[in-house]
Amino acid sequence: MRRRVAGIAAACGLAAMLAAAALAAPAGAASGGGEAGSVLTIDASLSVRGEAIDEAMHAARAFAAHRAPEQRIGAIAFNGGRQDLLPLTTDEAEIDRALSSAPALGDGTHLYDAVDAAIEELRRAGLERGSIVVFSDGADTGSVASEDEVVRRAGMAGFKIYVVGLESANFDPATLRGLARGGEYASVSDPRQLARVFGRFGARLAASYAPRATGFWASTTAMLAAGLLVMLLVGAAAMVLVAPRRESVVARLARFGVVAAEPEPEQVGVARREAGGPAGPLAAIERPLKEKERWRRFEEELDLARIETPAIEIAAAAVAGTLLAMIVLVAVAPFPALALLGLLVPFAVRALIERKAHQAREKFAESLADNLQAVASAIRAGHGMVGALSVLVEEAAEPAREEFRRIVAAERVGVPLEDSIREVARRMENRDMEQLALVAIIQRETGGNTAEIIDRAVETIRERAELRRMMATLTAQGRLSRAIVTALPVFLLVAISAINPDYMKPLFETGGGQIMLVLAAGLVLAGSLAIKRIVDVRV
Numbered sequence: 410m411r412r413r414v415a416g417i418a419a420a421c422g423l424a425a426m427l428a429a430a431a432l433a434a435p436a437g438a439a440s441g442g443g444e445a446g447s448v449l450t451i452d453a454s455l456s457v458r459g460e461a462i463d464e465a466m467h468a469a470r471a472f473a474a475h476r477a478p479e480q481r482i483g484a485i486a487f488n489g490g491r492q493d494l495l496p497l498t499t500d501e502a503e504i505d506r507a508l509s510s511a512p513a514l515g516d517g518t519h520l521y522d523a524v525d526a527a528i529e530e531l532r533r534a535g536l537e538r539g540s541i542v543v544f545s546d547g548a549d550t551g552s553v554a555s556e557d558e559v560v561r562r563a564g565m566a567g568f569k570i571y572v573v574g575l576e577s578a579n580f581d582p583a584t585l586r587g588l589a590r591g592g593e594y595a596s597v598s599d600p601r602q603l604a605r606v607f608g609r610f611g612a613r614l615a616a617s618y619a620p621r622a623t624g625f626w627a628s629t630t631a632m633l634a635a636g637l638l639v640m641l642l643v644g645a646a647a648m649v650l651v652a653p654r655r656e657s658v659v660a661r662l663a664r665f666g667v668v669a670a671e672p673e674p675e676q677v678g679v680a681r682r683e684a685g686g687p688a689g690p691l692a693a694i695e696r697p698l699k700e701k702e703r704w705r706r707f708e709e710e711l712d713l714a715r716i717e718t719p720a721i722e723i724a725a726a727a728v729a730g731t732l733l734a735m736i737v738l739v740a741v742a743p744f745p746a747l748a749l750l751g752l753l754v755p756f757a758v759r760a761l762i763e764r765k766a767h768q769a770r771e772k773f774a775e776s777l778a779d780n781l782q783a784v785a786s787a788i789r790a791g792h793g794m795v796g797a798l799s800v801l802v803e804e805a806a807e808p809a810r811e812e813f814r815r816i817v818a819a820e821r822v823g824v825p826l827e828d829s830i831r832e833v834a835r836r837m838e839n840r841d842m843e844q845l846a847l848v849a850i851i852q853r854e855t856g857g858n859t860a861e862i863i864d865r866a867v868e869t870i871r872e873r874a875e876l877r878r879m880m881a882t883l884t885a886q887g888r889l890s891r892a893i894v895t896a897l898p899v900f901l902l903v904a905i906s907a908i909n910p911d912y913m914k915p916l917f918e919t920g921g922g923q924i925m926l927v928l929a930a931g932l933v934l935a936g937s938l939a940i941k942r943i944v945d946v947r948v
Contacts, residue, residue, distance in 0.1 A: 446481035475611030489517025547579035714765035887944035
């Protein structure tokens with residue numbers, strides 16, 4: 410057990426180091442030598458006169474408003490010629506003045522020559538990180554440079570070209586898309602949307618150009634040290650969870666179904682330390698939770714699942730696992746929004762616990778008919794009802810042995826037999842145990858042939874078990890359909906995001922896309938619950 414937990418701890422530490430490495434990698438790349446700059450290349454041909462050129466300049470100002478402190482901004486307007494609106498600078502006043510008015514419009518669209526001039530301006534400034542943001546609505550006319558030549562020069566220099574197209578009468582998406590190879594392309598049908606697109610590009614570039622941490626804290630040594638520290642902490646926590654615990658008298662009595670009185674508040678810490686339970690901050694957190702019905706039900710589920718780890722420690726581990734999963738997803742996922750998948754960790758933990766508890770209940774239900782047949786045989790041999798149940802405790806397998814031991818122990822301390830049987834029926838969610846409670850009432854109040862009554866109850870239980878198996882067979886296809894229909898959208902979302910992140914960007918980075926994601930998640934969940942209600946037939 411300790412080796413297995415140590416392996417889990419090592420895996421968690423490795424995951425933490427990988428996350429730190431992934432987080433450090435972009436930082437290292439972005440903090441390479443050289444300053445950053447962006448050149449706005451704006452179409453000033455006659456086809457963009459009026460609202461289009463005004464909104465384009467407004468969009469250019471929106472781009473500049475998002476720039477990083479050390480990011481230089483330049484601007485070039487082009488038509489049949491070229492107008493140098495703004496040299497590369499960080500002076501806010503000069504930037505605002507140059508972008509405050511529209512350039513003079515003219516014939517022609519020397520698109521490739523203007524982009525080539527922007528590349529040359531970035532190179533002359535000695536910038537190692539640069540970008541060219543192009544606005545245009547049409548194809549190139551009359552440039553000396555070619556599309557392939559411009560794209561090749563930008564790639565060799567390490568500059569990216571971002572193109573924003575306006576869907577006007579002269580719109581040529583093929584030319585603009587070809588120019589954006591290695592960068593990004595977007596188009597709008599309304600000039601008023603230009604500011605939003607330019608602002609998004611500006612924010613993204615500013616984030617990539619922002620100064621990063623340097624020195625020791627950005628080094629690989631610091632990353633490895635942090636990962637090692639996390640690994641040691643996780644390993645220590647795991648060893649604490651599996652360390653042997655001394656049982657107190659209260660704990661030993663609880664295993665035999667005897668419910669002890671609630672200790673005084675000042676005795677809680679001592680009792681928990683004796684029992685090996687949580688102490689310190691976890692104990693303080695758990696104390697108010699003990700009064701909640703849902704928390705008591707959670708502890709009962711752990712008991713049925715035969716999980717000895719205290720509930721508060723499992724809850725704390727689920728929280729820590731959620732945080733670690735979100736950190737890893739932020740580091741490796743193509744979109745930060747996918748980090749929200751880390752919130753599924755507590756649900757997965759709860760589902761695992763409920764599954765183990767359900768398996769215990771299923772095993773109890775499957776063996777109930779045979780166990781009650783053994784009780785009837787013991788009664789025929791001369792035992793009383795409680796004596797027959799005591800014989801069953803010696804012979805039955807788990808989990809039936811533990812549950813019938815609770816019934817016998819509770820009866821010995823004065824709890825009516827039918828009440829203890831009903832309590833086990835509630836714990837095991839087994840309606841057939843109610844019949845045994847009725848037998849106990851009849852045996853106490855009127856007597857009679859108890860063994861024969863139990864035999865009739867056993868026949869009924871067997872018939873109901875057969876009917877449940879038949880219903881499980883008939884609804885198997887529905888349960889499988891529910892699993893596939895629920896998992897398929899999530900699988901496709903993750904797979905497509907990993908294969909082609911650009912294809913999924915509008916879904917994560919636009920308001921409409923995010924609303925659609927929320928609606929899709931709600932519909933998938935509603936469909937899953939609806940199928941569950943259909944196939945969950947109570948017998």
